[in-house]
Amino acid sequence: MRDLLGWLDHRTGYRGLLRSVLYERIPGGARWRYIWGSTLMFAMVVQLITGVVLWSAYSANAQGAWESVWFIQNQMAGGWLLRGIHHYMAQVTIVLLVLHMMQVLIDGAYRAPREVNFWFGLILLQLVLGLSLTGYLLPWDQKGFWATKVATSIASMTPVVGPSLQQLLVGGTEYGHLTLTRFFVLHAGVLPAAVVLLIVGHIYLFRRHGVTVPKSAKPKEDGYFWPEQVLKDSVASLIVMATVLGLVLWSGGAHLGAPADPAEPYAAARPEWYFLFLFQWLKYFPAGWEVVGAQVIPGLVLALVAAMPLIGQWKYGHRFNLGVGAALLGGIAMLTWQARVEDAADLDFILAKAEADALAERASDLAALPQGIPITGGLVMLRADPLTQGPRIFEANCSQCHRFDGHDGLGGQPDDAPSASDLAGFGSREWLAGLLDPDQVATETYFGATAHARGRMVRFVQRGVAGFTPEVRADLEKVIMAVSAEAALPGQASVDADHAAEIVEGRQLFSSEAIDCARCHTFRDISDGDVGPVLTGWGSREWVLGMLHDPSSEAYYGEDNDRMPLFGVDELLTDAEMGLVADWLRGDWAGQRTPEP
């Protein structure tokens, strides 16, 4: 063995190399204050390892990015942990960078002859920020998409080259496949390679000049990198890792929003917390001054920081630099705090965030269903989901007149009072029983605010039904069961099955003399009445679609149609949209079923 290592050393000289790496002399011995650089090195290695493994499952295209990240997060063994470590280590890296810079500044380690190394560090800082920025987009979720749009918009404001720069970054005029491939090559190729090169240079220069022993430090014996300093560095790295693991476990892993959608607003768009100060900063620049706020001033600040080693040569230079550092840090902290405070007091933001979280959860639930994510991607999947789209379509097209459980479908309140029935639970026994309740039929929930308020149906309920004997009332219950069974609501399937006999009976009673719905309504094979809407298949998907398509057709309200638009005939909604709103009203969607209201 010894001979073998001897041979290897002769051929490679590894012993000398190892010796020079490990037995670096540290004047004044190992110290805790020297750990920051090493913890950053540790963080970089962690990012490299987790990043490469994430890469092995990631797909950089508009129909694969969100989808593959969802897969990593939810299906891959340990994927959530891997992604969580990568995500939170990135954030901890920023904190460590700030601490490292503070230590360098306070100890005066940026001054001659270490200027070049300080500049290397400054470039590294920007590369790391670049890694954060590019990494934020890669999951291709709403959050990353809209936040990055702001970032590339700022790039486009650069004088002269701005538009071209933006096009280069985005890979064209619109966000798409090439935006992802380009951000990915920056994130996983160009920037890490530059980081590795600069770290090599950084460490080389650091070794060349050695540590900066703080003036205040008590004189100690000289020590060596191995093992004294390495032990301290390892302890620090362990603490860093424990912090990251703590964050992953506490948060349940990195968040994944709903798939990116250029046509859907995302009012909760915010950058990562360490860019929040810039975000807040931009609010203070009125029209025409964006470039100053977004580029000129940050550029000048960076130039000032880069000039610190030169300023440091001046008598009061070090104090000046410390002052600048403290002011910058304080300013950044204040802006960040301000941004947080404003968001915490902004109800719209809080609501938008809650909505975004709900949507993210729904997208993830849909992806986890047996049918999974279609080849067309998560966004198409989400757009075909009645639970997600139904309320939006309802709010935009129906809520001017109708309500859903008292609101506009999305939980809001339209300006005008309702002028048509509340459609929550439409098709259910409860809904029908309410319609046939003399106390309810003429309220806003049913026909109270419509042209039918004084119509035959209301009259029938208020005069006829109100006078029903208990026996007839019991029969009416069965008719309600029978008509509601026509809807075949998924949420009522088991109840309908339980009452099969009553339903059959109810169909007979529909035209009974005492109840006589058939006087006005057509139902199954009973077709005497053609005054009111046909009740065959009432509340079923086909029936609702027919109503949306043409409420003034003979089978529905005919000439009695109040103000309901002919959504299909007039092409106000597409077939797909009508299908989505019908499915949503009927509680017919894939995945978790909420009970009928």
Added chain:
Amino acid sequence: MTEEPQKNETGASVPEESAEPRRDFITGASAILVGALATLAPIGAAVVALIDPIRRVSSASDMVLVARRAAVPEDGSPRKFTVTADRKDAWATYSDTPVGAVYLRSVGDEIRALNVVCPHAGCFVGVAPDDSRFACPCHRSSFDLDGVVNDPASPSPRDMDALEVEVRNGDEVWVRFQNFLPGREEKTPV
């Protein structure tokens, strides 16, 4: 092992350190030139490929059917409509896919269209809950219902981007959907 004069792979003796190589300018210049020539093609190809997106101009859109006139509220309040169009994204073609959104508003007999994208930094502008104005959720840009900046502190350098609208066959609202560069006073199509 005894010390031997070092030899390179071909067996020729490596010149000793004391023998300074002759500083021949021509040789040096040739070395750089030939090296540059050798790498010219791959670097050239790389640069050309990388800047390819710049020569792609936006397929300045045709008019797209966005909505039926009846779907635009008559009371003059804005309503958001998704704009769907055919789109080619690098290698993939999408038919009838959402490419953006517009606010449509009916003013008198006219229908007006505004791009939802904020001219400040590209966020999605929202409508204030009382339908009285447009408000951007990102940096507090604020516009009146005509899309005109209505707050001196608004960071938006220009009004919301109005789009060309045409009402065809009486009830079809067609819009020339376009995006514009954010953060500048003039409306420059992307």
